[in-house]
Amino acid sequence: MTDALGHGTTGTAGFGRTARSGGVDVTPQDDSAQPGLDVGVPTPAPRDVPRSVVFRHLVQVQGRIVGLYWVIVVVAFALIGAAYAFFSRNVELSVWDWATQSPKYFLLAMGTILTAAYLPVFVAHGVTRRTFALMATVWVLLVTVSAGVIMALGYLVEGFVYDAAGWPQALTSPHLYDSAGESVLIFTEFALLTLGHMVTGWLIGTGYYRWGWWWGTAFMVPALLPAVVVELALSTSWIGELIETVFDYSPPPLGFGVMISLCGAAAGLVATFTLVRTTPLRSKV
């Protein structure tokens, strides 16, 4: 094909292509095994990307990391417990009680990567931010509820071992519960603590992804609120002990504290949802 001024329009740079889309002179390559050239086959109707697919992928990509963390925690504290039993003359303290600190910080870290690591991939695969945010919220709830269940189960399993050996299972940290057998309170404490921290992590990570280093760092102050609210409302562990001692703070009654915690986490989720819905994907460098 030539244009009105007589210069060729087919094939460039010596590639010898005989095709150009505006003409009919299309010559596929020699490979006769090429699939997919089934012209005229009706195509499926457009559909949304199913939410279940989004959730499944979130579970696959972050579930492995979270699962590995719990395996490490369980194995590590089982070994610590074994060493404690082997070397100590008087076993009387709950070893699992020492495992109560790291989950909330680990899940805070997991929250920070939710937007930066997964939002671009999902949006690039045709998923809306709304669907991502909804499914990530479900994932956060699943992970934090699981944390509460695992912590309660840990105490129960340790209780069986201690009972069989005739050891007391004394708790050293301040909690909502007084004994390792109060599974509902154990679940409540850790589900809420991890929820507040993971939501805070997600909010912090979204702030950094959206605004970059300086404004993202400034945004950390309000982003910490869900975790701070839950910590103040429940007032457990070393943080609660510190606040109560230094500020002469009295935590609210349990039921009210749970309500405040849930409201704090919900407000954090709403804020995250709102931010994610309007966050542009970063340019690739």
Added chain:
Amino acid sequence: MSLGVEMRERDDVRVGLSVETRNLTVRFGATAAINDLTISLEPGKIHGLLGRNGSGKSTLAATFAAFRAPTSGSVRVGGHDPYEHARTASQICLIREGGDIYDQQSVTCALALSRSMRPYWDEKYAKYLIRRFQLPLGKKAQRLSRGQRSALGVTLGLASRAPLTIFDESYLGMDAPSREIFYEELLPDYVAHPRTIIVSTHLIGEVASLFEEVLVIDRGRLVVQGDADDLRTRGVEVVGPAATVDRFVSGLTVLAERRLGATTSATVYGRLNRERERDAAAAGLSLGPVGLQDLFIHLTSPDDPAIGDPAAALPPDGASR
């Protein structure tokens, strides 16, 4: 009749999504990456989105694909605002260089992700492309070379068969043989599965022959849009004695001028009618075509005074400025 039109007339296959913008502006702080852009891209064609580095191509592609929302104005893909419109978003595939995939996951996992999310995904074709590009299935994305990563992105884009597929400089990291595979695959696959394809690039020489429509932007504003063949006829190089050339091009839109001794070569934007062609021949001037790439270079040259306002740079068809 172009192949794209023929395909659009078929009712048993999908033919791609149209793209329209109205007064589209995208700002990054005080900088307007896209500035009051109004364009319309027909469905079922291969469009070339051309512009220099930093001209706004990637921002425009990102806006088409709902990677970011406009600051003002509107975008319509298939008649819908693609931003947070689930049905539309699932039909758009924007491949940036290297693709948006998990660095920690293998090529196999990247294919599985696309398979599960892309409604028109062709698994056989994806595997075929993986073989053609010789991509290692078990290797993590972060360990792929730049070229392999680009090839993976191109594979995901082609096999997605998305009604609006956009390649944003997707193949820059690939070596020449791999780029040739991309060009070889793009056209037959487009013919077999007509859809709207936008190829954004500043390297025009290799891909110019693929385009049916061309859109040139510079500094976020439209410089020229039109049928690729038509654009190829809009540039004329006039060569001859300096004084004669100067007289001949007087009143025409001169995009560039080079002098070598007593000889001048002037690139003129616009078509010359037969009378002007006869005048040139009579004056001893030679007329030659200007390739798409050369035309692009001239149209987006920072030395061109018209580029001070790209949207107003060119008269419709070679008239005097």
